[in-house]
Amino acid sequence: MKKIAFLFGLLVLVLSSCATTKNGGGLNLFTIQDDKSFGAEVAKEIESDPTKYKILDSSKNATVYKYVYKVRDNILNSGQVQHKNEFQWRIRIIHDDSTLNAFCTPGGYIYVYTGILKFLDSEDQFAGVLAHEIAHADKRHSTRQMTQMFGVQMMLQIVAGNRELVKQVSGALIGLKFSRNHETEADLYSVKYLCPTSYNAAGGAGFFEKIQAMGGARTPEFLSTHPDPGNRIQNFQLNKEANDCKGSERYVNEFKAIVALLPR
Numbered sequence: 001m002k003k004i005a006f007l008f009g010l011l012v013l014v015l016s017s018c019a020t021t022k023n024g025g026g027l028n029l030f031t032i033q034d035d036k037s038f039g040a041e042v043a044k045e046i047e048s049d050p051t052k053y054k055i056l057d058s059s060k061n062a063t064v065y066k067y068v069y070k071v072r073d074n075i076l077n078s079g080q081v082q083h084k085n086e087f088q089w090r091i092r093i094i095h096d097d098s099t100l101n102a103f104c105t106p107g108g109y110i111y112v113y114t115g116i117l118k119f120l121d122s123e124d125q126f127a128g129v130l131a132h133e134i135a136h137a138d139k140r141h142s143t144r145q146m147t148q149m150f151g152v153q154m155m156l157q158i159v160a161g162n163r164e165l166v167k168q169v170s171g172a173l174i175g176l177k178f179s180r181n182h183e184t185e186a187d188l189y190s191v192k193y194l195c196p197t198s199y200n201a202a203g204g205a206g207f208f209e210k211i212q213a214m215g216g217a218r219t220p221e222f223l224s225t226h227p228d229p230g231n232r233i234q235n236f237q238l239n240k241e242a243n244d245c246k247g248s249e250r251y252v253n254e255f256k257a258i259v260a261l262l263p264r
Contacts, residue, residue, distance in 0.1 A: 029155045030106075030143035032086055038143065039088065039107025041170040046111065047092070054095040056114075056263070064093065067258045068112065068130075071123060075131050078196045080189075083108070083138050093117075095263060100207075104133035105173060106142045114262050121206065123251035127197075128190050128204025128236075135189035141182040142173055187232055191239040194247065201245035205236035 030038070046053050058065045068091050076084050087108030099113040110133060120126050136142065146169055147155050158165045178186070187204060194201040208229040 027147050027152075028140055028144045029147050029152065029159060030140070031159075032083065034159065035106035035137070035140060035143055036087065037107070038166070038170060038173065039105040039109045039137075041166060042105040042173045043090075043109040045170055046174065053111075056093040056095050061093070061261070061263075064258055064261050065091070067254075068093065068126075071127050071130055072110070072134075074197050074199070075127060075134060075193050078193050080193045080196065081134060081138050087137060089134070097264075102129055102133050104137045106137060106140065108134070108137045110134070116207075117262060118259055119207075119210065120255070121210070121252065122203070123255040124194075124200040124203030124249065125206035126203075126255060127194055127199050128202070129207055131190040131193040132186045132204050134193065135186040136178065136182065139182070139185060139189065141178055141186070142176055145176060145178065145182070146173070183232075184235070187235055188239055191236060191243060191245065195240070195243045195245040198247045198249045200240075200248050200250055201243065202236040202240040203250070205233045208233050208236075 047055060056064070072089060072091060075081065076089060089108040089110065091110045091112065094111055094113045096113050097115045097118060099115040100119050102110070102112040102116055104110045110130070112130070116129065117126065120129070149172070150158075150165075150169065154165060158169060190204040191201045194203060212229050212233065
């Protein structure tokens with residue numbers, strides 16, 4: 001038994017030393033394939049519950065989906081997304097006007113609520129939000145946080161294929177709240193992804209500017225543990241300047257025309 005315990009401890013040490021710890025910090029025992037598998041599990045979980053997640057039919061809302069995929073492609077084709085060709089980057093729109101949110105699972109399954117689309121004012125703002133969510137997946141924040149939340153030993157069981165634990169972690173990923181460091185890094189990469197495009201690279205600041213202008217009256221609950229919106233607005237602008245981003249387009253009319261097509 002002592003030999004087994006020693007070998008197990010040695011395995012943990014080896015995996016810990018090999019795991020990536022950069023990109024916002026945090027040990028990650030998952031592989032890229034694990035991210036893709038978990039993302040598929042979470043997507044399956046979400047889309048099996050149409051009562052809670054009312055996903056807009058892509059054939060009945062073809063113009064809207066074509067538009068959001070165009071914005072996605074502008075981000076992916078910036079040359080800055082590390083896992084552009086490895087992750088799915090599939091988008092689904094959830095019909096829920098009361099929720100100001102979007103999220104992206106590991107492996108790049110993206111979900112956008114109609115609430116945030118109707119809240120935003122322009123395409124550069126939407127691109128900034130979308131780029132932020134893409135960054136969470138691209139920098140693998142979810143599986144880093146899962147490693148921290150569930151511990152090394154449980155993660156080793158998950159990596160080994162324990163299906164019950166896989167299901168448990170998949171469920172946790174749906175309501176995951178990111179750390180302040182990961183949110184800050186996702187803001188930074190939102191700017192980096194948009195910088196080579198025609199967009200105003202600080203477009204993601206628009207969401208926080210609107211929240212701040214309203215005095216925080218509609219501040220989403222998920223922002224309660226995140227960096228102060230005022231600081232995030234400033235960081236967007238500073239990162240745009242630091243990267244010498246030249247784009248300035250906002251595409252206000254194009255965005256409003258799409259929002260007008262969303263169901264009420």
